[in-house]
Amino acid sequence: MKYLFILGRNIELSRLEVLEYLKRIGNSVISEKIRENGLFVEVGQELREDAIKSLGGVLSIGEVLGEVGNLDKIMLYEGEKNNINYALWEYSDKVSELREYLKSRFKEERLKAVYKGLNDRVSTQGGEDFFIPSSKLLDVEYFIFEEYFGKLVQDCDYESIEARDMEKPVRRESLAISPRLSKIMVNLSGIKTGKLLDTFCGVGTILQEALLQDFEVVGVDRDEIAIKGAKENLKWFEFPEEDYTLINFDSTKVNIPECSVMVSEPDLGDTLKKIPTRERAEETLRKFEKLMIQVINNVKEKISGRIVFTTPHIRIGKKRLVCDIEKICEDTGYKLVGKGIPEFRGNQVVGRMIFVLERN
Numbered sequence: 001m002k003y004l005f006i007l008g009r010n011i012e013l014s015r016l017e018v019l020e021y022l023k024r025i026g027n028s029v030i031s032e033k034i035r036e037n038g039l040f041v042e043v044g045q046e047l048r049e050d051a052i053k054s055l056g057g058v059l060s061i062g063e064v065l066g067e068v069g070n071l072d073k074i075m076l077y078e079g080e081k082n083n084i085n086y087a088l089w090e091y092s093d094k095v096s097e098l099r100e101y102l103k104s105r106f107k108e109e110r111l112k113a114v115y116k117g118l119n120d121r122v123s124t125q126g127g128e129d130f131f132i133p134s135s136k137l138l139d140v141e142y143f144i145f146e147e148y149f150g151k152l153v154q155d156c157d158y159e160s161i162e163a164r165d166m167e168k169p170v171r172r173e174s175l176a177i178s179p180r181l182s183k184i185m186v187n188l189s190g191i192k193t194g195k196l197l198d199t200f201c202g203v204g205t206i207l208q209e210a211l212l213q214d215f216e217v218v219g220v221d222r223d224e225i226a227i228k229g230a231k232e233n234l235k236w237f238e239f240p241e242e243d244y245t246l247i248n249f250d251s252t253k254v255n256i257p258e259c260s261v262m263v264s265e266p267d268l269g270d271t272l273k274k275i276p277t278r279e280r281a282e283e284t285l286r287k288f289e290k291l292m293i294q295v296i297n298n299v300k301e302k303i304s305g306r307i308v309f310t311t312p313h314i315r316i317g318k319k320r321l322v323c324d325i326e327k328i329c330e331d332t333g334y335k336l337v338g339k340g341i342p343e344f345r346g347n348q349v350v351g352r353m354i355f356v357l358e359r360n
Contacts, residue, residue, distance in 0.1 A: 001042070001043050001045065001046050001047070001063075002040070002041070002042045002043075002063075002064035002148060003040075003041050003042075003043065003061055003063055003064070004038055004039070004040050004041075004061070004063075004064070004089075004091075004143050004145050004148075005018050005038075005039040005040075005041065005055075005058050005060075005061055005062075006037060006038060006039075006058065006059040006060040006061075006062070006089060006143075006152075007038070007059065008037070008057045008058065008059055009122060009123065009124050009125055010057060010124070010125040010341070011037050012125070012126075012341055013057055013125070013184060013341045013343060013354065014037075014039075014057030014184070015039050016338070016341070017055060017057045017058075017184045018039055018041070018055065018058065019032070019041075020187050020188050020190055021051075021054060021187045022041070022043060023190065024187060024190050024191065024192055026045075026192075027043045027044060027045045027047070028043060028044040028045075029041055029042070029043055030042040030043060030044060033145075033146070035091040035092075035145065035146075036091060036128075036130050037124065037130045038089065038091040038143070040091075040145045040146070040148070047061065049153075049154070050154070051154060052154040052155065052156055053212075054187070054213055055156075055183060055184075055187065056179070056180040056181060056182065056183030056184040056209075057180065057183075057184050058156060059132070059155070059156055060141070060154060060156065061152065061153060061154040062089070062141075062143045062150045062151060062152045063150050063151065063153045064148045064149070064150040065150045065151060066148075066149055066150075067148060067149065068092075068097060068101070068144065068147050068148075069097075069147075071101065071105075071149060074149075076105055076109070076140075076142075077109075077111065077113075077139070077140055079139060079140075081139060082110070082111060082112060083111075083112045083113075083114075084111060084112070084113050084114070084139040084140060085113075085114050085116050085135060085137055085138050085139050086102075086113055086114070086115060086116065086138060086140045086141065086142060087116045087117070087118065087133040087135070087138055087141045087142070088102075088118075088141075088142045088143065088144065089118070089141065089143035089144070090118065090143075090144060091143065091144065091145040092144040092145060092146050092147070093146075094144060094146075094147065098144050098149060099115070102115075102142070116137075116138060117134065118131035118132055118133055119131065119133070119134035120132045120133065125342065125343070125344075140152075161179050161180070164179070164237075165178070165179050165205075168203075168233045169232045169233055169236050170203045170229030170232050170233050171203065172203055172229075176202075176205070177202075177205050177206065177265045177310070178205070179205060179208070179209055181343065181352075182205050182206045182208075182209040182263075183209050184354075185206065185263045185308045185310075185354065186206070186210050186213065186215075188263075188308050188354070188356050189261040189262075189263050189305065189306045189308045189356075190261070190305060190306055191210075191263075191305065191306075193260065194215075194216070194258070194259065194261075194304070194305075195215070195216045195217060195218055195257065195258070195259040195260060196210040196215050196216070196217045196218070196260065196261055196262075196263055197217070197218045197219075197220070197256060197259040197261065197299065197302075197303065198217065198218070198219045198262070199262060199266075199295050199299060200220070200251065200264045200266045201220060201221050201226070201227075201230055201246070201264075202221060202223075202226050202229075202230065203226055203230050203233055204219060204229070204230030204231075204233045204246075206263055206265065207219045207230065207234065207244060208233065208234065208237055208239075210263070211234070211237070211239045211243060216243050216244065217244045217245070218244070218245045218246075218247070218256055218257060218259055219245070219246045219247065220247045220249060220251050220254050220256065221248065221251075222248070222249060222250045222251065223248075224248050227246050227247075227248040230246055231246055234246075245257070251295045251298065252291070252294040252295055252298050253298060254298065254299070256299055257302065258302050258304070259302055259304070260303070260304055260305045261304075261305040261306050261307070261308070262296075262299065262303050262306075262307045262309070263307075263309070264308070264309045264310075265309065265310045265352075266291065266292065266295075266309060266310070268288075268310065268311070268312045268350055268352065269284040269287075269288070269312050269314075274349070275315055275317065275349055276314065276316065277316070278316050278321070281316050281321050282321065284312060284314065285311075285312060285314070285321060285322070285323045285324070288311060288312055288323050289323045289324055289327055289328055292309065292311075292323075293327075293328055293331045293332055296328070296332040296334070296357075297332055300332065300333070300334075300359075305358075306337070306356055306357060306358055307334065307356075307357040307358075308354070308356050309354075310343075310352040310353065310354050310355075311323045311325075311340075311352070311353045311355065312350055312351075312352070313342055313343075313344055313350070313351040313352055313353040314349065314350055314351075315347070315348070315349045315350075315351070320342070320344075325340060325355055329357065332357075333359065333360055334359055335357065335358055335360050336356070336357060337357065337358050338356065340353045340354065340355050341353070341354045342354075
């Protein structure tokens with residue numbers, strides 16, 4: 001089976017998420033290619049129809065229908081309308097050839113098909129741009145990736161994700177982790193079974209995204225108000241109480257049950273509107289390193305798999321500083337998987353760096 005994953009603004013993070021997700025669900029990756037924000041993957045098994053609900057960094061998923069030059073037996077449109085609007089996601093040098101073919105086919109089938117271009121611009125984490133359809137009044141979205149043609153079959157429902165985040169009883173505005181990033185981190189953890197631990201659970205965003213994928217969770221936070229907020233939010237989601245454990249305690253000392261993975265966003269420090277001095281940024285990072293080393297060493301005997309966490313990524317001038325991940329690994333007995341992946345927007349002073357650790 002061949003699929004196209006249209007990735008979001010942080011292309012490398014989204015790519016890694018897709019590959020880890022496929023690995024996590026036991027769907028073997030036969031091959032992968034990437035062009036701009038299009039990740040083309042051949043896998044051993046058919047994807048679930050709701051796979052995109054488990055992914056935070058994917059805009060849409062497309063399924064291959066055939067190859068350009070051999071599409072005559074392919075049904076292009078299965079609806080009952082005679083007037084349709086369509087878009088074409090373009091990751092190929094054969095776009096002109098395909099457009100002419102589609103125009104001819106629609107005419108043969110007596111469909112009045114109006115092409116809607118990719119006119120809206122999105123800036124990526126790396127500073128490049130990619131384009132998305134400007135019209136939301138689309139009946140079908142096709143794609144071309146090199147010689148492969150297909151159509152989008154799954155789209156991210158951003159409105160419902162935003163609604164559940166905005167409508168939950170307790171929210172935190174300052175540097176709050178999003179459901180999107182929470183999903184990504186859960187997937188990067190590679191969890192298949194068992195419990196997910198969040199040692200800085202706050203009001204429970206990471207916990208809720210793991211629970212939505214049917215994992216049991218353990219949340220720890222020393223802030224009593226945060227734990228009460230997490231309890232209220234998880235109750236609002238109507239998760240079974242037996243599926244989650246909330247502990248109001250210091251994560252450097254807490255005793256936890258056996259867990260498969262740890263996924264967490266610790267306190268990233270002050271929300272800064274002005275660029276700090278190097279000395280202040282370095283002080284923040286040293287405190288963070290000390291805290292993470294203490295937390296990991298306290299809980300590591302109860303965690304069988306990966307540890308995924310964010311760290312401050314602090315802007316000073318045109319550069320950004322990040323914590324000493326090598327020191328954290330050396331002092332905890334873990335090793336870094338891949339490399340840290342930045343996650344920030346524009347000139348945001350305090351962004352994130354995401355790290356994935358495994359035992360040596």
